[in-house]
Amino acid sequence: MKKIKLKGETIFIVMFVILILYVASMAFMMLWGVMTSLKDPFEYRYNIIDFPEIWMFENYSTAFSSIEVKVQNKNLEYEMVGVFGMYWNTIWYALGCAFFSAFVPCVTAYMCAKFPYKFSGFVVGIVLVTMALPIVGSAPSQIQLCKELNMYDTIWGMWLMNAHFHQGVFFLVLYESFRSVPNAYAEAAKIDGASNLQVMARVMLPLARNAFLTIFLLRVVAVWNEYQSAILFIPNKPTIAYGLYYYTFVEKKNTTYSVPMQLTGAFLICVPILILFAFFQNRIMGNLSLGGLKG
Amino acid sequence: MKTILTEKKKDAIFYVLIMIFPIAQFLVFYVGVNFNSILLAFKDYHLNMDTGKFEYVFSGFEQFKNVFLKLSIDPKLKSAVPNSIILYVIGLVISSPLSLFFSYYIYKKKFASSFFRIALFLPSIISPIVLGVMFNNFAEEAIPAYIFKWFNVECPNLISDSGTRFTTLVFYNIWVGFGTSTLLYSSSMSSIDSEITEAAQLDACTGVKEFIYIVFPLIYSTWSTFFYTGLVGIFTNQLHLHAFFGNGAPTPVYTIGYYMYVQTQSGTLETYPYLSAMGIMMTVVVIPVVFFVKWLLRKVGPSTEA
Known part of the structure; x- marks a missing residue:
């Protein structure tokens, strides 16, 4: 009996070993990264893997003053954007994009679910088709269009680009949640004299706040970390992730350039997100499913 | 009225x-x-x-002719096409089964499953540039140094050595890519009616059998969605090359996704038509393939009806 039980469990023992190796390798690299970020850049040349002889906590203050991105301002003059400037850009960029990419699908889903016009069905159809239709390589066209619309290199332009309802599963999840809300809520509010806008803003949207918040947080994390779109669309409004890219690959002539400083810059990017994750871990992870989010 | x-x-x-x-x-x-x-x-x-x-x-079909011409003469594209296909196949053969097994472990609530769930998801919330920069230096300098220290064996710098570079990058791609898929699979598994799995256990069904005959067929639609939507990845997967090399990745490790991105980033108004033509060609290729695979998976997939 014991033998059978053990045989049935073998797969889990194997998986456990693989998972432990996975976590150990990831943790090992992270610890090496933290340790190296606190090393003197000169010491790193001869001491790559041992503990630092001197713990250089000031690397972090040095990073704040030395990681900079060269940009062109409105008058086409060159200027440097430091870490604080990059954080400022990132906060605006991430919060704005996250808000619009959560709010627009939320409102559109509500309208389609509660106003059953033919056009609503058409909008749901658009979402299904765009999700299934893989389109590759439209970035050059996007850049060209942004330039023509004077949105290129503006953070508000990125908000507008992200204010879409048709990509991702967010719309469908919200649509299903609004469909499951009884119309009686809205009818009761209307009897009390509420307008359509009041019903939407004060009755219906608050019912979807859990799903909205989860989408918002997922998008904040995604946009904060993302750097390739920032390089393409807002090259003169560098985000903090863009700053690390610039420091690593463009500004190698910087006198402070070294592996420890690269890693210090890396931790400057991920610490705020790790804090956010620590606070909202259950919301970010617990509500995700292929159907989307459990409200 | x-x-x-x-x-x-x-x-x-x-x-x-x-x-x-x-x-x-x-x-x-x-x-x-x-x-x-x-x-x-x-x-x-x-x-x-x-x-x-x-x-x-x-200019008519001039840009499309250019794309065909470059596909046959540009060494970057000549490397990119097979690399992208290899990457997709490896994802299918290694990443996908591992994700499924990890999810199954989490779904069965085995020892430390909550901890593993977070650990697997963690790379997904860290910026790709952060992980790329860290792993690049780790694989390039720290791993050879550790191996020499512990085993007294010379190990090449894994990223700059052309013999180990592609394998290391593929490993990295798999290593950081479990988060979302594991989470989605385990969420999908958690919606399986517990009565079904309990009945199987009463019939002395082992973990592997339960996975093969009950769990996988019930999450087949989720898995197949990943399968066919992942086909687009052949044209978009960048192998995280941008985080490792910026715009200067060595030609032998190029992928189509990376090629497209770098061309767009460093491109000018002059190159946009060529890139658009390339994007359209890829879209034209991928759409029927995706729909065909979707249809095929539905046809050959297990029936979950009673």
Whole structure:
């Protein structure tokens, strides 16, 4: 009996070993990264893997003053954007994009679910088709269009680009949640004299706040970390992730350039997100499913 | 009757006012962008002798010819095509089964499953540039140093050595890519009716059998969605090369996704038509493939009906 039980469990023992190796390798690299970020850049040349002889906590203050991105301002003059400037850009960029990419699908889903016009069905159809239709390589066209619309290199332009309802599963999840809300809520509010806008803003949207918040947080994390779109669309409004890219690959002539400083810059990017994750871990992870989010 | 009509009218006005923005956004940033992409693909950027300005002019299928020509002579594209396919196949053969097994472990709530769930998801919330920079230095300098220290064996710098570079990058791609898929699979598994699995256990069904005969068929639709949507990855997966090399990745490790991104980033108005033509060609290839695979997976997939 014991033998059978053990045989049935073998797969889990194997998986456990693989998972432990996975976590150990990831943790090992992270610890090496933290340790190296606190090393003197000169010491790193001869001491790559041992503990630092001197713990250089000031690397972090040095990073704040030395990681900079060269940009062109409105008058086409060159200027440097430091870490604080990059954080400022990132906060605006991430919060704005996250808000619009959560709010627009939320409102559109509500309208389609509660106003059953033919056009609503058409909008749901658009979402299904765009999700299934893989389109590759439209970035050059996007850049060209942004330039023509004077949105290129503006953070508000990125908000507008992200204010879409048709990509991702967010719309469908919200649509299903609004469909499951009884119309009686809205009818009761209307009897009390509420307008359509009041019903939407004060009755219906608050019912979807859990799903909205989860989408918002997922998008904040995604946009904060993302750097390739920032390089393409807002090259003169560098985000903090863009700053690390610039420091690593463009500004190698910087006198402070070294592996420890690269890693210090890396931790400057991920610490705020790790804090956010620590606070909202259950919301970010617990509500995700292929159907989307459990409200 | 009048009140009802007024109410309907009010609803319609409200509907139009609220829907204007999402629809306009869709028309500009989806329809407009893709339509413009098609137009660009048939154009060329030339100096107009009459006006003295550079402008786009219709050039027929010239850009498509360029794409075909480059596919046969550009060493970057010649590496990119097989690399992208290899990457997709490896994802299918290694990443996908591992994700499924990890999810199954988490779903069965085995020892430390909550901890592993977070640990697997963690790379997904860290910026790709952060992980890329860290792993690049770790694989390049720290791993050879540790191996020498512990085993007294010389190990090449894993990223700069051409013999180990691609394998290391593929490993990295798998290593950091479990987060979302594991989470989605385990969420999908958690919706399986517990009575079904309990009945199987009463019949002395082992962990592997339960996975093969019960769990996998029940999450087959989720898995197949990953399978066919992942096909697009052949053209978009960058192998995180940008985080490792910036715009200067060595030619032998190029992927199509990376090629497209770097060309776009360093591109000018002159190169946009060529890139648009390339994007359209890929889209034309991938759409029927995705729909065919989707149809095929539905046809051959397990039936979960009673």
